[in-house]
Amino acid sequence: MTTPRETAVEHGGHGYSKDKEAHLKRLRRIEGQVRGLHRMVDEDAYCIDVLTQVSASTKALQSFALQLLEEHLRHCVARAAIEGGPEADAKVAEATAAIARLLRT
Numbered sequence: 001m002t003t004p005r006e007t008a009v010e011h012g013g014h015g016y017s018k019d020k021e022a023h024l025k026r027l028r029r030i031e032g033q034v035r036g037l038h039r040m041v042d043e044d045a046y047c048i049d050v051l052t053q054v055s056a057s058t059k060a061l062q063s064f065a066l067q068l069l070e071e072h073l074r075h076c077v078a079r080a081a082i083e084g085g086p087e088a089d090a091k092v093a094e095a096t097a098a099i100a101r102l103l104r105t
Contacts, residue, residue, distance in 0.1 A: 015075030016068055026064055033057040065102055072098070 016023055034057055040050050073095060080091035 015071035015073075019071070023064070023068075026060075030057060030060045030064065033060060062102070069095070069098060069102065 033053065037050065037053050037057065040053060077088075077091045077095050080088040
């Protein structure tokens, strides 16, 4: 039985592969936001200002996660559904577990 990673490689990469550069750019912006948090704490910024930045960083990560989830559903889950069989069931279960993790945050 092949793993999801092996299946993705066989079928031309992961769902996010076509937008990889845009995703990396977005992650660099989020990384900058987190570095800004570090700097704010280091410089003893006002608590509410730090919390506001935490909220913005959290929203940015959540938005990124939702984009990845959508791409996973459109690419990996859809492909598995077309092929059918146990791989389709595994992909749906995998996506459901990922959604559950996102809802817990």
